[in-house]
Amino acid sequence: MNSQYDGFNWMISLQKGELLVESLIKFAKKENIHGGWVSGIGGALSVQLAFYDLQARDYEIKEFNKPLEITSLHGNIAYKDGEPFIHLHGTFSDANMQGLGGHVKELIVGGTCEIFLHNWFKGKLTRSEDDATGLALLDL
Amino acid sequence: MNSQYDGFNWMISLQKGELLVESLIKFAKKENIHGGWVSGIGGALSVQLAFYDLQARDYEIKEFNKPLEITSLHGNIAYKDGEPFIHLHGTFSDANMQGLGGHVKELIVGGTCEIFLHNWFKGKLTRSEDDATGLALLDL
């Protein structure tokens, strides 16, 4: 993972084989990111997607072990219990250009993954467990 | 809807059951937003999507009344005839991770909806009716 900061935003580039979510957690710790909004594109070798079942209060998980274009990645970096928490959704397409998507649990980078991270300038973004939904929601 | 401004951008969080487009219109009025670019993810309980038929100059509307992941939301806040006008497109996925999408007429928030709003710093963004397309286009 390479990165550059221009005073407002980060441009980040991941290499083939890197784990996206794990890499963003390491990056947030290393660069002391207080929070931010993530936007990205690229390619994936495989991806683990989840669908949150609000009634069951649990994620259904599917793994796609094939090369995919990452047509969009969006979400944010916040902190839960003092640790970076990456909330990321993505859309993907295969060789037939058909679309799939979901909550991104983890993703192995293909050719590249290019991410633009909008830095958050007002203190630390945090999340707390919400009893009503079973989710860790943003404290705003 | 909760929100925080960091001097450049807003982080916004909507709760289960809130109407996305209606909430953004109220937010724009309350916070006197002059314009901005919206980026978001989350979950939906139902969504009303539209497809603009350029020849018929009309929207075809479909309603999806089932839980969906909001894999991306993008668009902008501008003003038409003095009132906030939300132009929003979205992509969604179901429990099979299959993708759908379109112009978002309205959406009922599921577990949460997290939005990053890039504030526009150069006067009021406005839209006017365009005879050629039948659409309200940005005045730039």
Place this chain on the structure above:
Amino acid sequence: MNSQYDGFNWMISLQKGELLVESLIKFAKKENIHGGWVSGIGGALSVQLAFYDLQARDYEIKEFNKPLEITSLHGNIAYKDGEPFIHLHGTFSDANMQGLGGHVKELIVGGTCEIFLHNWFKGKLTRSEDDATGLALLDL
């Protein structure tokens, strides 16, 4: 193509019939853009999508000659061999709201295409050929 700059970001609007990638290249030259992150929505009359086959080191290309909603456009403007290089991925939906997507080679604008361009403030963003993947990767 019309555009306005607010000191941080550009709001850009393209008209029916304009070529998206070609227009962004002209815009980058004319406005002396050093780099940036692109986010967009709109409508397309047709789109040429590509899927990168990492093993064959080549793009498979498919053309969709029908009206589509542009549900998301993301990517960046950088420079390769001194010329603007647009790396753009997109998702689209048809009248049935079904999703497709991929690497955007070119796209003919339908009703409109609205783009938010986050200016890059740290020198020129550049790309170089990478032997391992066959891609032109960001130099960060």
